[in-house]
Amino acid sequence: MQPRSAHEVPLPDPAVVEAVRLSCADLPRGSTRLADLFYDHLFALVPETRSMFPADMGPQRERMAHALVEVVDHLDRPVQVRDFLHRLGRHHHRIGVRPEHYPHVGRALVRAVADIAPTWTSSMSSAWVLVYEWIAATMLVGAREAAEEETARAPLAARGRHSRAARPAGPLP
Numbered sequence: 001m002q003p004r005s006a007h008e009v010p011l012p013d014p015a016v017v018e019a020v021r022l023s024c025a026d027l028p029r030g031s032t033r034l035a036d037l038f039y040d041h042l043f044a045l046v047p048e049t050r051s052m053f054p055a056d057m058g059p060q061r062e063r064m065a066h067a068l069v070e071v072v073d074h075l076d077r078p079v080q081v082r083d084f085l086h087r088l089g090r091h092h093h094r095i096g097v098r099p100e101h102y103p104h105v106g107r108a109l110v111r112a113v114a115d116i117a118p119t120w121t122s123s124m125s126s127a128w129v130l131v132y133e134w135i136a137a138t139m140l141v142g143a144r145e146a147a148e149e150e151t152a153r154a155p156l157a158a159r160g161r162h163s164r165a166a167r168p169a170g171p172l173p
Contacts, residue, residue: 009133020075034068041109085135086139088142092139099140102136
């Protein structure tokens with residue numbers, strides 16, 4: 001599961017989306033069980049990612065659980081989901097998430113869903129991989145936008161520092 005371009009990853013078809021929805025159907029609203037399992041798997045797979053998160057994971061687990069359920073519930077409205085995922089990708093870039101983290105996140109997510117889905121099948125696993133690839137590719141668009149903005153701002157910031165440093169301290173004679 002390598003991150004791919006958003007142009008390479010179409011929104012999965014309705015049958016795939018429905019399989020993903022069914023895998024989460026028994027999950028109570030507001031539950032962080034999926035997020036708990038996700039982070040357990042992520043930190044076991046890639047222990048160095050633990051340092052990217054706060055010591056108190058409670059609020060983070062709630063945000064992750066809410067975001068995932070919202071995305072899954074609204075996959076039939078790809079424009080709204082796409083905008084949300086772009087913003088999420090931008091945010092994740094700003095906090096240090098890099099493209100190479102996305103495959104680990106996908107593996108941890110699929111394992112977590114497998115842990116909670118009472119009727120997990122290989123086709124359900126495939127459906128989640130397809131949906132996650134679309135989610136990751138869409139988030140990476142936002143991450144690239146954030147990186148491009150940082151790159152564009154960097155020369156301006158450097159010029160600003162340079163011009164301030166060249167000015168003499170104190171009043172002119």
